[in-house]
Amino acid sequence: MEAKPVGRKQRSIIFMSGIVCLLLVVAAGGYAAFKNSPQPSHAATGAWIENFDGNSLNSNFWNISNERYGMGAIDNEHQGYFQSKNVSVSGGYLTIALTQEKGQVGSNANGIISRGGEIESKTPYGYGTYEWRMRTSSTVASPTDMGGKVVSGQISSGFTYTNNSESELDFEVEGQYPRTAEMTTWHNTHPQTDATEHDQVENDAQIEKMANEFKTYKVVWSANEVTYYINDKQVAHHTSHVPSVAASVMINHWGTDSEEFGGLATVGTTRYLLVDWVSYTPPGAPTPTPTPGTTATTAPTPTPVPPTATPTPAQSTPTPAPTTPNLIQGGSFENTSTLAPWYFTANYPATGNATIDRTTYSSGHASARINVTRADSFNSWNVQFGQSDVAFQKGHTYTITFAAKASANRTGQLDIQLDARPWTEYLKQNFTLSTNWQQYSYTFTPSANITNAEVNFNLGQSKGTVWIDNVAIH
Structure with a gap:
């Protein structure tokens, strides 16, 4: 990681229009998504870059929160605060510090008190591209020190927000899962009440070294979709719960004391969230090369995160598949060029890959070949x-059917679950594979209407090759 180069413009916020240089890079085809999409009411116009040059935050543009906050609060156990003293600007970087200590929380003299920080743009913005170049929470304050450790008990976040999540687009990283980036799109249609899980859609991705390297977190928002990128690699794409209300640009670093979110507190260890720059570009603006202060690094291929809970699996009973439409796309793997919309993920310590195999198949002319090279x-x-x-x-x-075989006798696991918290599982079924093609069929009955379920074959427990074909849900 390099220090910021000498000679950068010493102006905290650079507003741009027309052909003036912009920082943001919109994904190919991104402008088409904005066509005929008028901005939300009260949204400010004009692109800007905040480089955090100088020795203080631009108070004409940003508010610094200085208040008690409710996120992560637990009665008689944990209380958090945003404090302006934890927000500083120096050497071209924004630093938000976080501390945790024992103290009086309600009736508990040994509760946990968290003291973090938050900034918020005074003006709301609408459709366009937002970017934050950040290094998430670690134990080192220097932007050139890559050796910081991650401890439990905090959230690092770059996001947009307004009015009880009536409009909210999030990048979040939890202290207990420092290699997991969480991308959430919120649209609370009844902002007079608190948002619930039904008001959001979420995806997670495994990204290495977020606490040790600066990475660029980008979200492209239009009237019909929201797409998230890390170092210009797409990590999430949402077409439901898309908000239509202008929102402020925000960054915060706040404490937790929960095994469910953020992790248990780490008392006595100061942590630091560092931000190199943050920016906004409205639709249709030009996109020259940015000039960040740190060397860009390429993020690894994102992969979904497994659920943290293990609800009781539904009963599975083999039945013939009905003739209703198949809910699975590309389940016969006859596509000549790609496995999409299927995905493959391998998380440490496991390794592997997935390809289309045109020499081995149950029927048709192709199957999916999954190679587990390290289990x-x-x-x-x-x-x-x-x-x-x-x-x-x-x-x-519903009935799910598929054909499968393996290079050696082994087991696999079928898991159908919600792809966001609370990771509700609707079917979790182990199955035995042999070296011959076998047909499998299981039924399940969801307990709620779902638009964002995952159908996963979990295969990490054994090294070797598995072939899957003719996947269908009716």
């Missing part, structure tokens, strides 16, 4: 082959 005997979901954004109706009984 993880403890967590089968560290190798996943699956498909997301599958929709189910509450109370309807």
Whole structure:
């Protein structure tokens, strides 16, 4: 990682229009998504870059929060605060510090008190491209020191927000999962009440070294979709719960004391979130090369994160497949060029890959070949082959059928679950594979209407090759 180069413009916020240089890079085809999409009401116009040059935050543009906050609060156990003293600008970087200590929380004299920081643009913005170049929470304050450690008990976040999540687009990284980036799109249609899980859609991606390297977190927002990128690699694409209300640009670093979100507190260890720059570009603006202060690094291929909960799996009973439409796309793997919309993920310590195999198949002319080159005997979901954004109706009984074989006798696991918290599982079924093609069939009945379910084959427990063909859900 390099220090910021000498000679950068010493102006905290550079506003641009017309042909003036912009920082943001919109993904190919991104402008088409903005066509005929008028901006939300009250949205400010004009692109800008905040380089955090100088020795203080631009108070004409940013508010610094100085208040008690409710996120992560637990009665008589944990209370958090945003404090302006934890927000500083120096050497071209924004630093937000976080501390945790024991103290009086309600009736508990040994509760946990977290003291973090937050900034918020005074003006709301609408459709366009937002970017934050950040190094997430670690124990080192120097932007050139890559040796910081991650401890439990905090959230690092770059996001947009307004009015009780009436409009909110999030990048978040939890202290207990420092290699997991969480991308969430919120649209609370009844902002007079708190948002619920039904008001959002979320995807996670495994990204290495977020606490040790500066990475660029980008979200492209239009009237019909929201797409998230890390170092220009797409990590999430949402077409539901897309907000239509202008929102402020925000950055925060706040404490937690929970095994469910953020992790348990780490008392006595100061942590630092560092931000090199943040920017906004409205639709249709030019996109010259940015000039960040640190060397860009390429993020690894993103992969979904396994669920943290293990609900009781639904009963599975072999039945013939009905003739209703197949909810799985490309389940016969006859596509000549790609496995999409299927995805493959391999998380440490497991490794592997997935390809189309045109020499081995149950029927037709192709199958999916999953090669597990290094296994993880403890967590089968560290190798996943699956498909997301599958929709189910509450109370309807579905049947999933597929054919499979392996290079040696082994087991696999089928997991159909919600792809966001609380990771509800609707079917979790182990199955035995042999070296011959076998047909499998299981039924399940979702307990809720779902638009964002995942269908995953978890194969990480054994090294070797698995072939899958003719996947269907009716």
